[in-house]
Amino acid sequence: MPSTILIIGACGQIGSELTASLRAKHGNNHIIASDIREPNDQTLLKGPFEVLDATNIDAIEDVVVHYEVGEIYLMAAMLSATGEKFPMKAWNLNMNSLFNVLNLAKEGKIQKVFWPSSIAVFGPSTPQHSTPQTTVMEPTTVYGISKQTGERWCEYYHQKYGVDVRSIRYPGLISYKTLPGGGTTDYAIDIFHEALKNGHYECFLSEETELPMMYMDDAINATIQIMETAEANINVRSSYNLAAISFTPEEIAREIKEHLPEFSVSYAPDFRQAIADSWPSSIDDTAAQEDWGWSSTYDLKKMVQVMIEGLRSD
Numbered sequence: 001m002p003s004t005i006l007i008i009g010a011c012g013q014i015g016s017e018l019t020a021s022l023r024a025k026h027g028n029n030h031i032i033a034s035d036i037r038e039p040n041d042q043t044l045l046k047g048p049f050e051v052l053d054a055t056n057i058d059a060i061e062d063v064v065v066h067y068e069v070g071e072i073y074l075m076a077a078m079l080s081a082t083g084e085k086f087p088m089k090a091w092n093l094n095m096n097s098l099f100n101v102l103n104l105a106k107e108g109k110i111q112k113v114f115w116p117s118s119i120a121v122f123g124p125s126t127p128q129h130s131t132p133q134t135t136v137m138e139p140t141t142v143y144g145i146s147k148q149t150g151e152r153w154c155e156y157y158h159q160k161y162g163v164d165v166r167s168i169r170y171p172g173l174i175s176y177k178t179l180p181g182g183g184t185t186d187y188a189i190d191i192f193h194e195a196l197k198n199g200h201y202e203c204f205l206s207e208e209t210e211l212p213m214m215y216m217d218d219a220i221n222a223t224i225q226i227m228e229t230a231e232a233n234i235n236v237r238s239s240y241n242l243a244a245i246s247f248t249p250e251e252i253a254r255e256i257k258e259h260l261p262e263f264s265v266s267y268a269p270d271f272r273q274a275i276a277d278s279w280p281s282s283i284d285d286t287a288a289q290e291d292w293g294w295s296s297t298y299d300l301k302k303m304v305q306v307m308i309e310g311l312r313s314d
């Protein structure tokens with residue numbers, strides 16, 4: 001059992017499910033959930049919850065001292081689509097929150113950090129298919145630039161100061177329990193809500209746009225797995241590629257139609273198309289498999305079935 005864990009950004013798409021999983025594993029009182037806003041979801045209040053601004057290092061330190069926190073999972077960030085609307089806000093939040101947590105670790109006030117990166121670190125000059133762990137990275141979004149910069153700083157803090165920071169480049173994450181937070185892959189969640197509510201979805205990406213995706217349970221398992229593995233297994237201190245499923249809007253729509261035959265989709269690409277076009281269509285995650293035993297368990301068929309069943313029973 002690790003010491004107390006603090007999750008920053010716990011009300012978000014990933015943070016809320018991560019909080020629930022870690023609480024189920026370690027007990028409600030060992031996991032401190034926090035966010036800049038109060039939770040809508042009462043399940044986050046099953047254990048300690050603090051309103052906390054990730055850009056305020058003194059406030060984070062107060063919570064760390066109060067709860068004797070040993071590990072922080074930093075999930076607060078501004079995502080790709082919203083980041084393009086507010087570039088400086090995205091940069092300030094994404095970078096300052098990371099520095100705050102890395103500096104607390106550097107000063108020995110916490111022992112371990114999880115910080116998520118993203119496939120957005122890649123850009124149009126990156127090999128698009130089976131993108132390698134180490135490759136050309138010229139991101140074109142402010143979000144991608146912040147994640148790539150964050151990766152360099154994580155590696156730097158590890159090499160220079162011995163900070164035990166661990167990271168994953170998440171693909172687009174799909175879940176039914178929480179709504180997505182303003183990313184380019186949000187269509188793959190919206191499509192289920194609209195299919196069940198209206199029988200029709202207008203997709204903001206074109207039908208043949210293939211992107212790497214993952215069901216949330218796989219992402220949560222990977223996150224807990226990388227944090228629990230022995231320090232010696234972590235050979236990548238920037239961020240690990242992580243892969244599960246790659247599909248296009250047309251392919252996911254076809255799979256949804258297996259359950260809802262009347263479902264139809266139209267396509268009206270907007271500014272998010274250019275972001276999607278700059279990202280890989282599939283990812284090579286051999287390093288994560290070899291170093292800490294990662295493997296995914298959800299394919300497209302299983303994910304679609306679980307999404308539809310989950311939303312129907314909500």
Ligand SMILES: NC(=O)c1ccc[n+]([C@@H]2O[C@H](COP(=O)([O-])OP(=O)(O)OC[C@H]3O[C@@H](n4cnc5c(N)ncnc54)[C@H](O)[C@@H]3O)[C@@H](O)[C@H]2O)c1
Nearest residue numbers: 009011012013014036053054076077116118170172173181
């Ligand atoms: N969801 C995905 O598909 C995906 C893919 C790749 C990477 N990621 C990364 O995973 C992390 C979590 O993503 P998510 O999808 O859960 O995001 P989200 O937008 O759903 O959640 C982010 C949470 O951070 C909170 N927050 C915002 N500003 C804050 C501040 N100043 N202090 C404290 N909390 C603040 C928000 O209120 C929100 O609850 C982010 O770093 C994101 O870049 C997500």
